[in-house]
Amino acid sequence: MSVTLFWIKQESTISQDFFENLFKVLRVMLSQKMFKYHMKFIVHKNESRGMTDIGWLFSRHTFSFSEYYNPERMHFGVLRVLNDDIVEKGQGFATHRHSNMEIISIPLEGDLEHKDSLGNVSVIKKGDIQVMSAGTGISHSEYNRNKDSLVKFLQIWIIPDKKNVEPRYGQITLKEEDRKNILQMILSPNEENNAVWIHQKAWFYLGSFDMNQEFVYDINLKGNGVYVFVLKGEFLVNDITLGEKDGLGIWETNQILFKSLTEGSEVLVMEIPVLMEE
Numbered sequence: 001m002s003v004t005l006f007w008i009k010q011e012s013t014i015s016q017d018f019f020e021n022l023f024k025v026l027r028v029m030l031s032q033k034m035f036k037y038h039m040k041f042i043v044h045k046n047e048s049r050g051m052t053d054i055g056w057l058f059s060r061h062t063f064s065f066s067e068y069y070n071p072e073r074m075h076f077g078v079l080r081v082l083n084d085d086i087v088e089k090g091q092g093f094a095t096h097r098h099s100n101m102e103i104i105s106i107p108l109e110g111d112l113e114h115k116d117s118l119g120n121v122s123v124i125k126k127g128d129i130q131v132m133s134a135g136t137g138i139s140h141s142e143y144n145r146n147k148d149s150l151v152k153f154l155q156i157w158i159i160p161d162k163k164n165v166e167p168r169y170g171q172i173t174l175k176e177e178d179r180k181n182i183l184q185m186i187l188s189p190n191e192e193n194n195a196v197w198i199h200q201k202a203w204f205y206l207g208s209f210d211m212n213q214e215f216v217y218d219i220n221l222k223g224n225g226v227y228v229f230v231l232k233g234e235f236l237v238n239d240i241t242l243g244e245k246d247g248l249g250i251w252e253t254n255q256i257l258f259k260s261l262t263e264g265s266e267v268l269v270m271e272i273p274v275l276m277e278e
Helices: 016-038
Strands: 040-044 050-053 057-061 079-087 092-098 102-109 112-116 121-124 128-133 138-144 151-158 168-173 184-188 203-209 214-218 224-232 235-237 240-242 247-251 255-260 265-273
Touching: 040 240, 079 138, 079 224, 092 112, 102 112, 121 128, 128 184, 151 265, 203 214, 224 235, 240 247
Parallel strands: none
Antiparallel strands: 040 247, 050 057, 057 079, 079 151, 092 138, 102 128, 102 151, 112 121, 112 138, 128 168, 184 203, 203 265, 214 255, 224 247, 224 265, 235 240, 235 255
């Protein structure tokens, strides 16, 4: 693709902002063209997900989990589990054990009570982010503490880059207004960031966008891929249209272009290593 720039003399009435915006547009155009020819991707539609329905728990599984097994849907890089869980009133997950896994919970609705073998007792709700580094082993339970409403949350497992670490629990509360028409970081590899952290070179973001809002996501670490999960509404991710609860895995690209197609669209963006270390 050839691009011709028309340079305008300094005495022109066109401002410097014009040129800055012009270069932004050209950058996006070039990125779109490169994206089409070089990036790799896989789409997981909402209806293609696995399902568990055992009365007190209704769950949709993007990747193989429990009784749902699909050899072509085992993981995306180090993203091993992406479960979309609904827990009935007063019900929950009895105490069970994990090891050598980074487990992230993102509440979407209701109050979820957490207890673990480290002595932590807490309640998470929408706006909170919870993380456990299971390491050498941690036992925990998660219950819907509400007697009159459901709990909805995302359960995400990330394969760590360090095994047998000391088990750890973390929880933060973020302002939802800080993700209006922008991606808000909720997880990173760095303890000093205003987010939960895990033992992996991963970055997670949440965002809520007005209709027709456009933004560019730049990869933090060369070689990483991105898994996009639409929580609400519709997005155009380059030339790919995603609806509610659709997923899109992208790799071999440095930049991803988004456009919100509906008012109040919400998205979870997970940047992760796509090649797993032995």
